[in-house]
Amino acid sequence: MKKGCPYGTHRVISPKGVLPQPADVIDNNMEIYDNEVLIDVKTLNVDSASFTEIEKRAGGDLEEIKKIMMGIVEKAGKHKNPWTGSGGMLIGTVKEVGSAYVGDLKPGDKIATLVSLSLTPLVIEEIHEIRPDIDQVDITGQAILFQSGIYAKLPDDMPEGLALSALDVAGAPAQTAKLVKPGDTVVVIGGGGKSGLLCLYEAKKRAGVTGKVICVGGSPKSTNRAKNLNLADEYFAFDATDAVGMYNKIMELTDGQLADIVINCVNIENTEMASILACKDGGTVYFFSMATSFTKAALGAEGVGKDVNMIVGNGYTKGHAEITLQVLRESEALRNLFAEMYA
Numbered sequence: 001m002k003k004g005c006p007y008g009t010h011r012v013i014s015p016k017g018v019l020p021q022p023a024d025v026i027d028n029n030m031e032i033y034d035n036e037v038l039i040d041v042k043t044l045n046v047d048s049a050s051f052t053e054i055e056k057r058a059g060g061d062l063e064e065i066k067k068i069m070m071g072i073v074e075k076a077g078k079h080k081n082p083w084t085g086s087g088g089m090l091i092g093t094v095k096e097v098g099s100a101y102v103g104d105l106k107p108g109d110k111i112a113t114l115v116s117l118s119l120t121p122l123v124i125e126e127i128h129e130i131r132p133d134i135d136q137v138d139i140t141g142q143a144i145l146f147q148s149g150i151y152a153k154l155p156d157d158m159p160e161g162l163a164l165s166a167l168d169v170a171g172a173p174a175q176t177a178k179l180v181k182p183g184d185t186v187v188v189i190g191g192g193g194k195s196g197l198l199c200l201y202e203a204k205k206r207a208g209v210t211g212k213v214i215c216v217g218g219s220p221k222s223t224n225r226a227k228n229l230n231l232a233d234e235y236f237a238f239d240a241t242d243a244v245g246m247y248n249k250i251m252e253l254t255d256g257q258l259a260d261i262v263i264n265c266v267n268i269e270n271t272e273m274a275s276i277l278a279c280k281d282g283g284t285v286y287f288f289s290m291a292t293s294f295t296k297a298a299l300g301a302e303g304v305g306k307d308v309n310m311i312v313g314n315g316y317t318k319g320h321a322e323i324t325l326q327v328l329r330e331s332e333a334l335r336n337l338f339a340e341m342y343a
Contacts, residue, residue, distance in 0.1 A: 001099055004033030008146035011121055013077070020078070020146075021119035028077035028121040030142045034100035037145040039092040043161070044117065044137045045168040046088040048193070048267040049290040050081035051135040057083075066127045069137065073124050080118035086290040087117030088135070090143060091154065091164050101147060110160070112167045113143070114150040114321060134165065134342045152321040158328065158343075162335070165342030166324050169195035171313060172265060172288045173202045173327055174320035179261055179284060179311075180206035185254055187278050189240050190265035191215035191232065192222025194342070195288055199263050200231035201327050201334060214253055216240065218266065229333050240266050243273035250278040264289050272297040279308045288313035 004010045010033060012018060013025040020026050032038045046054070046069075058064035073079050079087050094109040105111070113120065121144040129138040145151060152170075154163050172195040180186055186203040190196045192215070203213045215232035217223025223237040234253050238246060250258055258280035264271060264287045272292060275285045285308050287297065297310055328335040 001032065001034035003100070004035045004098070004147070006035060006147040008119065008148070011077075011144070019119070021080075021116065024076065026077040026121055028073070028123050028144075030121075030123055030144070032096055032098050032144065034098045035102070035147040036098045037094055037101060037105055038096040039090070039111070039113070039143045039145060040095045041090050041092040041122070041139055041141045041143050043091050043164060044079065044088060044139060045090065045164050046079070046117070046135045046137060047086045047168070047290055048135055049084045050086045050088060051132070052267050053081060053083045055132055060132070062130050062132070065130055065132070069127065070124055073122055078118060078120055078122050084290055085118065087120070089113050089115070089117060089168050090120070091160055092143065095142070105151075110154040111151045112154060112164055113145055114152055114167065114170065114316065115145070116315065120144065120149075136161070136164070136342075150316060155325055158325075158335075159339065162328070162339050162343040163325065165194060165338055166198065166328055167321055169198060169288075170320040170324040171315035171317055172263070173198035174317045174323040175286060175288070175311070175313070176202040176263060177206060177323055178317065179286060180211070182206070182208040183210040184260040185212045185214070185257065186261045186263065187214045187216060187250060187259040188232070188263045188265065189216045189271065189275055189278075190218060190267070190289070192217035192219070192225045193265055193267070196265040197226060197229070197231065197334060197337070198324060198327055199265060199288075200226055201331055203261070203263070204231055212254070214250065214259070216246070225337070229331075229337065240271040240274045241268070243277050246274035247277035259283060261286065264292065267291055269293070270296070273300045273304070276301050276306050276308060276310075277304065279306070281307045284309040284311060286311045286313065
């Protein structure tokens with residue numbers, strides 16, 4: 001077996017010298033290097049911003065979505081959406097483990113990769129089923145996990161689809177758990193979506209009885225979804241591209257104090273300023289959304305004189321898989337909803 005770089009740079013075709021994620025094209029030959037793991041892929045969970053963009057370009061036509069996805073992988077060697085730059089993650093079964101790979105994986109293990117499809121060498125032989133309402137795509141194909149690639153073995157106490165849907169956004173609730181302190185006022189924008197619901201649960205748990213959690217849904221339906229689970233203290237549906245309108249509403253609900261923490265889980269563009277204006281000076285805005293523009297956020301905050309801490313939504317934080325799966329174990333209502341929607 002050929003020796004591989006732990007970070008997968010040996011797979012980069014162009015441009016040379018970069019890591020696999022920012023690379024335009026990577027080598028998706030499925031003959032593994034000595035420190036790689038070969039996976040037989042069952043399901044791709046495309047990230048929400050990416051799937052929304054692909055679905056829009058396909059006009060909602062499933063066959064056209066298949067063509068676009070196959071085309072992305074054929075061109076890039078991975079599923080990195082050329083319009084959003086994002087990917088998603090996968091579940092599958094370990095087929096082969098390199099002789100120099102350090103870890104506890106063995107053939108037959110069922111795993112979810114917790115690194116983005118935007119850096120994962122992938123081959124799609126056939127797309128069997130697309131579930132557009134939950135961004136999941138069943139395929140026959142194979143993928144490579146690098147030595148540095150994080151993963152979670154699929155738990156025995158819940159269906160694969162349920163675990164996949166939660167692990168796909170595991171960074172969001174885990175980061176929320178780290179950020180929110182007792183007594184904090186927290187606004188979750190996109191609170192009725194998958195990552196938003198998990199963030200609301202963690203925010204309510206961490207802010208406690210002295211805190212306040214505000215759920216902003218993208219529609220009455222998604223807002224009611226959160227409300228029915230009693231995950232927040234205040235709920236309203238709102239267009240998050242309306243920054244001043246959002247500011248006025250949060251001012252009203254916080255007696256002019258604004259939020260200590262704002263968490264953005266929205267999958268559309270131009271919601272940066274609504275998040276920033278909803279946050280008090282010295283507060284923190286956590287952009288989990290892959291539709292976020294760093295330029296718009298940085299220059300926009302400067303333009304309105306807002307001194308807020310802005311965190312880019314790193315999909316990884318220590319213990320994120322365990323924290324997220326634990327949420328589904330703790331909350332029967334949330335688990336039942338996820339099972340109904342995503343499993």
